[in-house]
Amino acid sequence: MKNKLVKLFKENGFLLFLFVCVCVVSASTIFILTKDVDNPKDNKQLVVLEDQTKEELGKYKDSEDDLIEASKKADTQVNQKKEEEEQDQDQDQDTEKEDVDLEKEDSTKNPQQVETKTEAKTQHSNTVYAAEASFILPLDGEIITEFTTDSLVYSKTLDEWRAHTGIDIKGKIGEKVKASKDGTVKEVYEDPLWGNVIVIEHNDGLLTKYANLGTKDMVKVGVKVKRGDHIGTIGKTADIEMLMEPHLHFEVIKNGKNIDPRSIK
Template identity: 45%
Template sequence: MKKLRFGKSKFSGKGFYIALAISLVAVGTATTVAISKTIGDLSGDSLNLPSTSSVSEWGYSDVTKDVDNTKSDIPKVSSAAPSSAPASSQEPVSSAATQAKQAKSNTYAMPVTGEITKEYSNGELVKSETMGDWRTHDGIDIKGDANTPVKACCDGTVKEIKNDPMWGTCITLEHADGYTSYYYGLSETAQVKQDQTVAVGDVIGTIGTTNQLEIAEPSHLHFGMKKDGKWIDPTSVIK
């Protein structure tokens, strides 16, 4: 039997390294080819990317052109402020009762129906038949028998009821607009009370014989009026 002899291989030494280098070159070439093919598959055509014309300048797809921004069933909101209902041009009409009451409150009437026997002197001195001297006559004397009803000359309030030593029983009424009326020489029994509200024509008393300053004259009512605290002629208010 022959002995086997092992000698140096043809790949030993330098030959081995040459073969290794060739293998590495082959692997590198194959890798390069594979990478090139992959890059080709990833090109813009194979991915079907949208063209740059459909991309807005902000980098978002411009899809507004495909959206219908109009909708017919949405109500429009007006920017103007809601207008208020126009005010009525007509003033509310007062009832007939209210108008009659207002007219009545401004009505003045004589407290007694009768002849004026002595007029308002307007600051002038006139002779007193009872006292025999000269003095102003700050009212009017209306002729009337004793116990003749005396009425309020206007709507008002009873301010005072008093018994004066000279003028006798006196009643004072306050009215609107600064007017005050005075009734002198009444009988001692008054038919109203202080602070009582009266209407024009209400009976407040009767003509008496208590007026000592004018007792020498025929029976009458001494009636005076003031406006804002000053004596006035009653006939300038009562027509």
């Protein structure tokens, strides 16, 4: 038996050696693979990595959910604001429509009352305008001598300082002079100092005096005049102011006292 084994090893020794090597390699491979699978440390690392990945994915998902929720809230707020603006516009339109309907209803029910209100407004406007324009200066021009009673002005003609109870309005010879206010011609005369003079009486205790006129024949005593009517022209007849350039000497007397013509409204 022993001889047979020896003979077998001699004849097939190489094959047996190869078989043993294959078995050793196979066993080593199986051991290594089994060790890797069963190693708890590696398994723990795999579990930790898996948990971290899940946690990060969860964070991304939460962030995405937050963004979606914020976008929904913003859309809701915009829609609510649009609805509120549309409601306000509808209310304004309804209010305007109601006002128009009420005006139409009032005019239909009582047209005379509406017409009376319109006439009253027109009359009020006309009254205000008339009050504002009831007095005008008789000439459009530069005032070259001011009204003074408590101070003196120098007179070239008289070569002295004296009070000036009216205003001198610069103009051209022959330029038309207008009535400053509605009234009646009270006096028309020729004064040795002031030349041709016209005095108009008004219904409020007021007198207006126009001197240094070129003629006194345009109006007569007792004639009623309206504000703006032409009553004379500028002349060179006032000897007391003969050295001055052509002008109208204009005075206003209130209850017997001279006042500044520009103080009349």
